[in-house]
Amino acid sequence: MISLVLQRYAWQYGMEAGDMAEIALALRDNASRNPRAVMHDRLLTLETYFASRMIAEPLRLYDCCMESDGACAVLVTSAERARDLACRPVQVLAATGYGEADWGVGPMGSHNMPLGRYTTGGQSELARELYALAGLSPADVDVAQFYDHFTGMVLLALEDFGFCKIGEAPDFVRAGNIRWGGKLPINTAGGCLSEAYVHGLNNLVEGVRQLRGESTSQVPNARVCLVTGGSAISPSSAALLGSGA
Amino acid sequence: MSYFEDRDLAPDPNDDDEAYWANCAQRRLTFQQCGACKTVTHPPISVCPHCQSLDRGWIEAPTEATVFSFTWIHSAAHDSVTRSLPYNVVVVEFPSLPSVRLISNVVDAEPTSLHIGDALTMVWEDIGGGILLPRFRLAADSKWS
Ligand SMILES: [Zn+2]
Numbered sequence: 554m555i556s557l558v559l560q561r562y563a564w565q566y567g568m569e570a571g572d573m574a575e576i577a578l579a580l581r582d583n584a585s586r587n588p589r590a591v592m593h594d595r596l597l598t599l600e601t602y603f604a605s606r607m608i609a610e611p612l613r614l615y616d617c618c619m620e621s622d623g624a625c626a627v628l629v630t631s632a633e634r635a636r637d638l639a640c641r642p643v644q645v646l647a648a649t650g651y652g653e654a655d656w657g658v659g660p661m662g663s664h665n666m667p668l669g670r671y672t673t674g675g676q677s678e679l680a681r682e683l684y685a686l687a688g689l690s691p692a693d694v695d696v697a698q699f700y701d702h703f704t705g706m707v708l709l710a711l712e713d714f715g716f717c718k719i720g721e722a723p724d725f726v727r728a729g730n731i732r733w734g735g736k737l738p739i740n741t742a743g744g745c746l747s748e749a750y751v752h753g754l755n756n757l758v759e760g761v762r763q764l765r766g767e768s769t770s771q772v773p774n775a776r777v778c779l780v781t782g783g784s785a786i787s788p789s790s791a792a793l794l795g796s797g798a
Numbered sequence: 799m800s801y802f803e804d805r806d807l808a809p810d811p812n813d814d815d816e817a818y819w820a821n822c823a824q825r826r827l828t829f830q831q832c833g834a835c836k837t838v839t840h841p842p843i844s845v846c847p848h849c850q851s852l853d854r855g856w857i858e859a860p861t862e863a864t865v866f867s868f869t870w871i872h873s874a875a876h877d878s879v880t881r882s883l884p885y886n887v888v889v890v891e892f893p894s895l896p897s898v899r900l901i902s903n904v905v906d907a908e909p910t911s912l913h914i915g916d917a918l919t920m921v922w923e924d925i926g927g928g929i930l931l932p933r934f935r936l937a938a939d940s941k942w943s
Contacts, residue, residue, distance in 0.1 A: 557889050561867035564914045607872040607884075610909075664866075664889045664899045665840065 554663060555785055556609040559705040562672040563611060566720035568708065570611060574602045575726045576704035577615045577746060583733060584743025587769040591621050592747040616704040618745040625751055625758045643764045644795040646777070647687035651679035652788030663785070674706055674784030676713040679791055684715070687793045689777065691715040694793075696763050696772040697737055697779040698756035701744040706784050714779060714791075733770045741770040756780055757792070764796040800925045801885065801903045801933055804878030808929050815842040817856065822930045825922050827859040829898050840898045859892065859900075863918040863934065866891035866899055870909050886912060890934060904934045911936065 562568055581597040584590035597615060605614035635642035653675050664671075684690055691714060699710045708722035716737055717725040730736040742748045742759035749755055760778040762768040768775075775796065782790035811819040818841075821828040831838045832846040833853030845852055866889040874880040886907060890900040904912055905921065917937035922930045 556869040557867040557887065560869055561889075561914065564867075607870070609873065610870045664901055665897065668896075 555703050555706060556612050557664065558672060558709075558785065559611055559703070562705070562709065565672055566723065568705070568723045570603070570613075571599070572708065572723040572726055573611065573613075573616050573704040574599055576701070576707045576731070577602055579726075579732050580701065580740045580744045580747045583738075583741050583770045584747035586733075587742045587748060590743040590748040591619060591623075592743060597747075612703060612705070615746075618702050619747075619750045621749045621751075623749040623751040623755065625754050627754070627757060627761065641765045642797060643761045644797040646689065646793040646795040647683050648790070648792040649679060649683045649686060650782075650788050650790040651676075651682060653678055672709070673719075674709040674713045675787060676710060676781065676784050676789055676791065679789055680714045683791050683793060689793060693777050694737065694779045695775040695777050696741060696760075697739045697781070698741070698744070698760045699739055699779075699781050700753045700756065700783045701740055701746050702783065704746065707739070710781055710784050713784070714781065733772075738770065738772050741768050741772065753782060760792075760794050764794055800923050800931070801905050802879055802882050807876075807878055808925055808927060809931075814844050818842045819929065821856065822922075822932060823928055825930060827920060827932045828856040829859055829895075831855045831857045838895060838897050840900060859898075859920075860894045861920070862894060863890050863892050863900075863920065865889075865904070865912065865914050865916040865918060867914060868904070868912050870912075884909065888912070888918075888934065890918060900932070902931075902933050904936060907936060 578597055581592055584592045587593060602615050607613055608617055699707045701707050711717055711722045711725055712719050731739045733741065740756060741763060744756060745753060757780045759768065760780040763772060763775045763778050778794045780792045780794060809819060818828060829838050829840045830842050832849060832851050833855050834851035835846060835849040837846060837848045838857060839847060868886055868888040870884045870886050872884045874883055879885060886904055888902055888904050890902050892898060918934040919937045921933055921935055923933050924930050
């Protein structure tokens with residue numbers, strides 16, 4: 554189902570294989586700085602990427618997240634109780650869960666989505682609600698952790714969450730924006746593609762690390778981090794976290 | 799002769815789609831149309847997803863079809879498809895019926911011969927057991943025309 558969406562997206566907006574590779578390479582680069590990452594010392598080059606086997610066109614092996622064991626947890630409490638905890642608390646600026654009607658039938662019927670909705674991750678309405686709840690806009694986000702089951706879906710999430718216009722995500726990543734040191738560093742621990750597949754909860758934990766200043770790919774002065782739940786499925790969820798500083 | 803050799807992949811008609819498969823067995827591709835709001839939907843479902851009406855009728859599918867999207871699968875998720883690798887999965891659209899797309903396969907296509915927008919012709923594949931599957935071929939494929 555994902556490959557069908559991405560194939561249509563590529564045809565419609567001119568996405569090239571190298572654009573999905575850029576997601577895989579950027580996240581592997583982040584994982585190389587993260588000793589906890591499963592792919593910590595496993596170098597990935599463009600050559601290795603293109604030499605990897607095709608799974609479901611246009612998805613190659615390195616476009617797919619790993620299967621790995623792992624565990625992580627977050628502790629959620631009131632701001633008042635958090636004040637004197639041993640660890641530096643991170644603020645939940647907004648969190649929302651949402652199901653878009655056209656996605657409600659899931660993978661078995663999602664190919665019937667209206668044309669404008671087909672080549673998306675189905676999270677644009679969720680994103681609007683999230684930004685409105687927090688009183689923030691994409692320009693306020695310093696670092697983002699996108700749910701990364703497949704590289705191409707991260708491109709679509711960049712559009713759904715307003716970091717670029719529809720069809721412009723390939724240009725956005727070609728410009729190096731998602732790299733550590735770029736305009737919007739993403740999945741700074743390596744994500745589900747290169748840290749571990751812990752169903753995206755590891756991306757939430759990394760969001761907390763960023764705002765505590767504890768990431769192995771720290772974004773200087775990170776104050777707002779976006780964390781998104783699974784795309785191309787309904788309902789989905791997302792949160793905006795703040796450093797509280 | 800079937801696109802997939804293994805009968806394990808045959809559909810198992812049940813309440814909502816029994817009429818659909820019965821029509822297929824008669825070599826008729828049909829989609830559900832809501833008696834109340836007239837929206838055409840697929841796959842079959844007992845309630846209209848748009849207006850919740852239980853009045854479900856059937857219309858004949860348009861004959862003009864094109865490739866909306868497709869993929870070639872190179873990795874077998876099930877033993878029964880291993881011998882068919884690589885196989886294609888195609889989202890078929892009907893220009894005169896934008897609310898319905900159909901997941902199917904284009905038989906006898908090569909990875910280089912399938913493109914979005916290609917015109918398709920439907921062919922029935924009798925896979926035995928009273929089941930006929932709507933599959934497609936490229937309309938310009940000289941082997942078939
Ligand atoms: Zn209806």
